Amino acid sequence: MTNILPRKDVVIVGLGWSGAILANELTDQGLDVLAIERGPWRDTATDFNIGYAQDELRYGIRRDLFLQPTVETFTIRNSPSETALPLRDFGSFLPGNGVGGAGVHWNGHTWRFWDSDLNIRTHLTERYGAAKIADLEVADWGITGAELEPYYDRFEYLAGISGKAGNIKGELQDGGNPFEDARSRDYPLPPMQMTYAPTLFAEAGRSLGFHPFPTPSANLSQNYVNPLGIAMGQCTYCGFCERFGCANYSKASAQTTVLPVLMKKANFEVRTDSEVLHVNLDASGKSARGVTYIDTSGQEFFQPADLVILCAYGLHNVRLMMLSGIGKIYDPVSGEGVVGRNYCYQTNSGAQVFFDDKNFNPFIAAGALGQTIDDFNGDAFDHGGLDFVGGAGINCIPTNGRPIATRPTLPGTPKWGSAWKKATVESYKSTLAFSSQGSSYASRNNYLDLDPTYKDRFGRPLMRMTFDFPDNDIRMSNYVCDRMEEIAKTLGGKQHVISRRKKGWDSVPYQSTHNTGGAIMGTNPAKSAVNRYLQSWDVPNVFVIGASAFPQNAGKNPTGTVGALAFLAADAIRDQYLRNPGAPLVSA
Amino acid sequence: MSYRSSVRLNRRHFLSSVAIFLAAGTSASFARSISGSLPWQALASDPPIQVVPGGWYFFTPQEAATVEAIVDRIIPADELSIGGKEAGCAVYIDRQLTGPFGSSSRLYTKGPFLPGLPTQGYQGEANPAQRYRAGLAAMDAFLKQRDGKSFVELQPAEQDAFLTEMEAGKIALPNGIKSAGFFGLVLQNTMEGFFADPIYGGNKDMVSWRMIGFPGARYDYRDHVTKHNEPYPQSPVSISGRPEWLGKGI
Ligand SMILES: Cc1cc2nc3c(=O)[nH]c(=O)nc-3n(C[C@H](O)[C@H](O)[C@H](O)COP(=O)(O)OP(=O)(O)OC[C@H]3O[C@@H](n4cnc5c(N)ncnc54)[C@H](O)[C@@H]3O)c2cc1C
Ligand code: SF4
Numbered sequence: 001m002t003n004i005l006p007r008k009d010v011v012i013v014g015l016g017w018s019g020a021i022l023a024n025e026l027t028d029q030g031l032d033v034l035a036i037e038r039g040p041w042r043d044t045a046t047d048f049n050i051g052y053a054q055d056e057l058r059y060g061i062r063r064d065l066f067l068q069p070t071v072e073t074f075t076i077r078n079s080p081s082e083t084a085l086p087l088r089d090f091g092s093f094l095p096g097n098g099v100g101g102a103g104v105h106w107n108g109h110t111w112r113f114w115d116s117d118l119n120i121r122t123h124l125t126e127r128y129g130a131a132k133i134a135d136l137e138v139a140d141w142g143i144t145g146a147e148l149e150p151y152y153d154r155f156e157y158l159a160g161i162s163g164k165a166g167n168i169k170g171e172l173q174d175g176g177n178p179f180e181d182a183r184s185r186d187y188p189l190p191p192m193q194m195t196y197a198p199t200l201f202a203e204a205g206r207s208l209g210f211h212p213f214p215t216p217s218a219n220l221s222q223n224y225v226n227p228l229g230i231a232m233g234q235c236t237y238c239g240f241c242e243r244f245g246c247a248n249y250s251k252a253s254a255q256t257t258v259l260p261v262l263m264k265k266a267n268f269e270v271r272t273d274s275e276v277l278h279v280n281l282d283a284s285g286k287s288a289r290g291v292t293y294i295d296t297s298g299q300e301f302f303q304p305a306d307l308v309i310l311c312a313y314g315l316h317n318v319r320l321m322m323l324s325g326i327g328k329i330y331d332p333v334s335g336e337g338v339v340g341r342n343y344c345y346q347t348n349s350g351a352q353v354f355f356d357d358k359n360f361n362p363f364i365a366a367g368a369l370g371q372t373i374d375d376f377n378g379d380a381f382d383h384g385g386l387d388f389v390g391g392a393g394i395n396c397i398p399t400n401g402r403p404i405a406t407r408p409t410l411p412g413t414p415k416w417g418s419a420w421k422k423a424t425v426e427s428y429k430s431t432l433a434f435s436s437q438g439s440s441y442a443s444r445n446n447y448l449d450l451d452p453t454y455k456d457r458f459g460r461p462l463m464r465m466t467f468d469f470p471d472n473d474i475r476m477s478n479y480v481c482d483r484m485e486e487i488a489k490t491l492g493g494k495q496h497v498i499s500r501r502k503k504g505w506d507s508v509p510y511q512s513t514h515n516t517g518g519a520i521m522g523t524n525p526a527k528s529a530v531n532r533y534l535q536s537w538d539v540p541n542v543f544v545i546g547a548s549a550f551p552q553n554a555g556k557n558p559t560g561t562v563g564a565l566a567f568l569a570a571d572a573i574r575d576q577y578l579r580n581p582g583a584p585l586v587s588a
Numbered sequence: 589m590s591y592r593s594s595v596r597l598n599r600r601h602f603l604s605s606v607a608i609f610l611a612a613g614t615s616a617s618f619a620r621s622i623s624g625s626l627p628w629q630a631l632a633s634d635p636p637i638q639v640v641p642g643g644w645y646f647f648t649p650q651e652a653a654t655v656e657a658i659v660d661r662i663i664p665a666d667e668l669s670i671g672g673k674e675a676g677c678a679v680y681i682d683r684q685l686t687g688p689f690g691s692s693s694r695l696y697t698k699g700p701f702l703p704g705l706p707t708q709g710y711q712g713e714a715n716p717a718q719r720y721r722a723g724l725a726a727m728d729a730f731l732k733q734r735d736g737k738s739f740v741e742l743q744p745a746e747q748d749a750f751l752t753e754m755e756a757g758k759i760a761l762p763n764g765i766k767s768a769g770f771f772g773l774v775l776q777n778t779m780e781g782f783f784a785d786p787i788y789g790g791n792k793d794m795v796s797w798r799m800i801g802f803p804g805a806r807y808d809y810r811d812h813v814t815k816h817n818e819p820y821p822q823s824p825v826s827i828s829g830r831p832e833w834l835g836k837g838i
Contacts, residue, residue, distance in 0.1 A: 041622060046632045052827050054805040057784035058636060062689065069696035076708060085704040085711055088696045196816035236808035247807065260626060269623035295619035361820050363802055364809040403783040403802050415755070416662040416775060417748065421799075425668060428800040454698065506707040 002292065002300045008034040011291050011305035013276045013320065016101015017559060018545040018566040019311035020254035021158075024228070024262045025570035029578070032267050034303065036293050038071070038275040038312075039098030044255055048104075048245025056402040059244045065105050066090065066243075067097040071275075074315070075451040076507050078468040080332060086454045086462060091508040093345075093515055094243075095313055099272060102313060102513060103253040103559070107242040107367030107399060108218030110161045110252075111556035112152045112564075114181050115145030116379045120552065123379065124389055133389060136472060137342055137442035139551035142523040142532040145181045148564050151571075153184055155563030156216075159252035160224035160232055163187040163216035177213045177372070179380040192221040192235065197360045197432045198371040201396035204490040210373045215397055216560075217368035218252035228261045239400045241367030251367065271295075277458065279308050279324040279542060287582060288326075288542050294458070306581060307541050307573070311566075314548035318448050318518035319463040327519070327529045327538045332445050332466075338529040338537070340448035342517035343465065344553040347392070347438035347473040349501045351484045353493040354410055355430045362401030362429060370397030373487075376480050377555045378439065388475040392438035392555040394484060401428070408433065411497055432491065436480045438501070440516070440553040443470040448518045468505050477501040514558050516550035523586075531586040533572035534565060540584045543569055638828060639683050639789035641676060646685040646717065651724050655681060655774075657740045661747050662778045669799045670792070672778055680781030680790035681720075681774075690717035716773060723770035726761040727754075786826045793831055797824040 009031040012019045019035055027033050042048075047065070058064050067090070075084035096102030116123045118141040124133050165186040166176025173186075191214035194202075202212035219235040226232065235250040249256050262268055273296045280289045280302065290304035310317040321339050322329055330337035373394040374380055383389055400406055408431040413423040451464040469477075481500050488496035522528025525537040534549055536542040545566050547558040576585050620627075644652045659672030659681075669675070688694050692715035704711040714722065728738045731750070739747065753759050755775075757768035781790025783797075785805065791797065797804050804824035812820055823830075 040618065041620060041627060043626065043628050045628055046634065049633050049635070050807060051633070052635050054807055055636060055785055055787075055827060057780060057788055061780060061784075062694075068694040070694055073696040078705075078707065082705075083702065085702060085708045086696050086698070087708075088692075088710055091709060193810075193813040195813055199816065234810070236810055237813050238807040238809065240807070263622065263626045264624065266624055269621055271619060271621050273619040297619065299619075359817050359819055361809075361812065361818075364813055364820070401802055403796065403800060404780050407783075407800075416751075416778075418664050418666045418668075421663070421666065421668050425800055428802075453700065504707055508707065508709045 002302050004302045005304070007290070007304035007306070008032050009305065010034070010307045010309060011036060011303055012309045012311050013291060014038070014101060014310070014312035014316070015099050015254065015270050016096060016311060016313060017103035017254060018562055019101070020258040020262060021563065021566040022309050022311060022545060022570050023268055024258050025567070026573065027262065027265045027268045029574050030267065033269075034305070035268070035270040036274050036276050036291065036303070037099055037270055037272045039067075039272065041272045042098045042100055042104060042245070042255065044245065044247065044249055048247045050247035053244055053247040054238065054240045056240070056404050059105070059240070060402055061404055063090075063094060063243065065096070065098065065245060067095040070457065071097070072316070072456055073462060075454050075462050075464045077464070077466055078504055080445055080466055084451055084464045084466070087507055092506065092511045093513040094510065095315065095513065099259070099270065100254045104245050104255065105243050106218075106253075106559065107397075107557075108251055109368045109397070109557040110156065110159065110216045110218050110560040112180060112183070113145070113554050113556060113561050114179070114378055117554040118143060118145055118148070127379070128383060128389070132383070135443065136389070136470065137444060139342065139442065139520065139522055139527065141521055141551055143521070148568065149181070149184060151564035151567040152560060154567045155560060157188050158226055158228070158257050159218050159563070160189055160220050160226055160257070161187045161216050161218055161252070162189040162192050162221035164191050164214055166213060175213060177374050178211050179374045179377065187216060189221045189224060192217055192219060192366065192369050194371070195360070195364055195369060195398065196358070197398050198369070198396040200432065200491060201434055201487065202371040204487050205371070205373045208486055208490055210375045212371045212373050215368055215370045215372045215395060217366070219366040219368050220250045220252070226257055228258065230257055230260050232256050235366050237364050237366050237369065239363045239365040239402065241365070242399055276312070276320065277323070278320060279326060281325060281539060285325060286539060288539050307543070310542065310544045311546065314518060314546040315448070315463065315515050317544050317546050317548040321519055321529070321544065322450055322463065323460060326536055326542060329449055330447050332447055335444065338525070338527065340518050341527075342442040342520045342551050343446050343448045343467060344440040344442055344516045344550065345467060345505070346512040346514045346553060347440050347469055347477045347501055348435060348511055349438070349477050349481050349484070350433065350435045350499040351488050351496065352408055353432045353488050353491045353496045354408070354427055355432065355493045358432075359429045360398065360432060362398055362406065365398050365400050367399050368397065369399075370395060376483055386479065388472045388479065390439035390441055390473065390476045390555065392436035392477065392480040394434065394436050394480065394487070396432070396434035398433055403428070410495060432493070434484070434487070436477065436484060437512070437555050437557070438473060438477050438480060439555040440473055441470060442517065442552045446470070469501060469503055474501060474503055514547065514553060516547040516553040516558060519544045519548035520551040521549040522551060525588040531584070533576075533585045534569040535572070535577070535585055537584070537588055541582050543573065545569055636787055636827065638787045639679065641679045641789060644682050646682045646690065651720070652678060652682065654724050654728065654739050657747065658751065658774055659778045659781070661744065661751055662775060663782055669795050672782060675782055675792045675795055676790040677778045677781035680784070680788050681777045683789050684777065685717045685720060691715050719770060719773055722763060723761070723765055723773075726763055726765045729762050730759060787828050794824045794826055
């Protein structure tokens with residue numbers, strides 16, 4: 001039996017990064033907002049407690065703060081001709097769970113996408129001709145870099161990002177990223193203090209004529225009070241950052257930047273440990289009536305609402321749309337359908353340089369502390385003579401020396417025994433690692449749909465992920481690996497190893513929780529699920545916020561852009577949608 | 589690791605400033621409605637529980653002896669450290685197998701169970717507890733048949749040779765058990781025990797941390813960030829402190 005509850009103005013599904021931003025903005029507008037969150041309540045003192053936050057086994061290996069596959073998982077395969085099997089454990093990507101979402105245990109690399117990343121199809125076609133991207137489904141976002149700039153600014157100031165601007169209002173700034181688009185002002189905080197490895201990496205990069213700069217970081221270089229009046233502390237370089245909550249209030253998350261204000265508002269409520277099963281549509285299928293959710297006792301509830309905002313993390317947003325019948329599911333054979341198309345990821349590779357005479361103290365680290373070289377990212381370099389589009393940031397961001405997972409050894413070392421032990425002691429402190437984070441461009445056979453076989457705990461189909469790295473992206477990654485090899489050689493050391501990305505995406509080793517697409521924004525309702533304000537084309541009183549909206553992924557972490565889109569959607573709802581609720585903001 | 593300690597449940601009863609949304613049912617529910625304040629409470633926490641050595645919770649004495657012998661070959665006693673057995677790796681594994689890890693209670697365990705590609709990850713039906721039970725029995729059955737001895741009766745060099753063959757998948761264990769897969773599981777768990785915080789039963793006196801120079805649970809390195817290439821001067825601490833603090837000098 002379903003219990004029917006009193007109606008709310010707005011229901012937000014998921015109280016992570018984007019849910020917290022939307023809730024705070026819309027409660028400011030006086031709306032009665034309810035967030036429904038699948039996982040538990042989490043706060044710093046209790047859940048990221050300084051007495052035991054630094055527990056690698058519990059948080060890093062067993063992943064206590066993450067979504068557990070028994071609750072929801074995905075089936076995966078590399079191509080439509082294979083049989084998808086369930087991820088029995090997560091590996092390659094690790095979705096979040098509980099208040100704060102994946103923002104609790106992210107690293108904090110906070111990027112802006114460039115206008116050429118957003119306006120990509122038009123830009124690449126103009127510069128190289130349409131044939132260059134004939135094999136790819138790259139699409140324009142329907143929004144320009146200049147339009148997004150104020151929203152990036154709001155997210156960066158909310159979060160207290162530490163960094164160095166490269167371009168303020170068109171004027172290049174020493175020490176920043178010369179390839180970034182113009183920004184209206186510098187970051188709220190200066191860069192973090194730099195550890196040894198990124199310092200050497202930057203010197204090597206500079207000597208090759210590249211332009212290294214401090215990675216923009218949500219680990220705070222100084223104490224900070226954000227525009228909501230919430231105080232945050234300076235990062236202590238604890239080295240238990242990604243996969244962990246921060247015990248110092250130093251890593252930007254919903255907990256440290258929004259919730260202390262949001263939770264005090266009488267017109268906001270969160271229901272935790274409650275999973276939204278689907279959005280309920282009216283008989284026409286064109287308007288949402290509310291959502292159905294189930295709590296951990298198995299009780300089902302219908303929560304009526306005028307406006308439903310999905311903030312459940314990109315992948316979960318897409319599955320909820322599929323289970324609710326919002327938008328037609330994409331079919332790669334016909335190329336029709338909008339929900340599930342343009343699923344993209346991240347095309348990464350790694351480099352290690354082994355030294356004899358250096359001590360990097362790898363445990364002195366933070367999730368986003370390091371240096372980046374963007375000379376080969378996006379379209380910062382001329383692809384005219386090259387056989388690919390896209391690029392990668394080259395990052396030296398050594399995040400930790402946690403020894404269960406981080407124990408580099410020279411190639412050929414045994415995995416156990418006395419020889420292994422000796423090699424481990426030799427290399428633990430003296431290895432410099434860096435990596436490339438590459439773009440991932442949409443192609444026809446990379447998509448999401450519902451699995452025909454495997455079911456969740458309520459008997460509903462799991463979402464199926466069909467993905468492999470497109471040839472374009474492998475060529476891109478190889479090109480960037482050649483640049484990484486130049487850097488590695490310049491760094492010297494006794495030996496270096498470049499781990500190149502190969503086809504056959506492997507779901508086991510961790511790569512990145514940057515799953516993008518599936519409910520993409522755009523200008524054409526036949527090819528996108530949401531409009532430029534992240535409003536569903538099919539059901540206009542549903543907004544879908546998250547990296548699900550990215551038509552393809554850039555060589556950058558997504559959350560700066562997710563945060564910017566959250567502010568953009570909030571403004572659109574407040575300034576336009578509420579004047580005429582239920583109406584599309586863009587006519588199809 | 590029983591993280592879901594009663595503290596969390598009790599916490600609900602302290603939430604006086606917070607309306608508790610009681611589901612219209614009687615079964616236990618953690619579902620909460622929170623509005624109007626941050627529901628933080630002093631002393632509400634969810635600390636890990638210290639593993640106390642002594643006795644076996646999962647292994648039979650015979651299994652325990654085999655696992656102790658294996659972890660002592662994976663991490664042999666030498667000039668760099670004590671061996672895996674003395675470090676507590678077998679105790680660590682024993683306790684892990686009785687918790688959520690051993691039963692895969694957090695994982696997706698619904699069928700059908702089909703053989704997959706390596707890129708699709710472990711697709712077996714058996715959970716780690718079952719894999720240890722079956723794997724250890726299969727190892728001894730194989731060795732009894734081949735050498736007339738169990739694993740613990742082999743000389744260390746013979747044990748190393750056998751484990752090396754297991755690792756390479758060259759041993760055809762009975763009951764279709766994949767030797768490389770089972771060895772990989774034991775290797776992973778042994779390393780976890782050796783390098784995890786000592787509260788979990790392995791890494792006795794932070795032996796592995798002292799060996800590689802990892803300072804453990806220290807949480808503030810601000811004074812050393814820019815001291816490039818200089819050794820970090822402090823010795824490690826664990827979540828439960830240091831032997832020195834307990835008057836047990838090392
Ligand atoms: C280890 C790690 C490192 C990362 N590092 C970076 C980084 O350095 N830079 C970067 O840009 N990004 C990084 N990310 C990604 C970043 O965390 C996400 O992009 C970001 O949190 C997305 O915000 P969101 O609001 O879309 O989702 P989330 O913050 O994950 O919030 C979604 C919420 O919805 C809830 N939910 C899901 N389904 C339901 C349902 N059916 N009913 C109710 N609630 C539901 C979830 O429990 C969750 O709380 C990292 C992620 C991980 C895991
Ligand atoms: S590295 Fe800094 S931001 Fe990250 S968890 Fe530690 S103190 Fe917090």
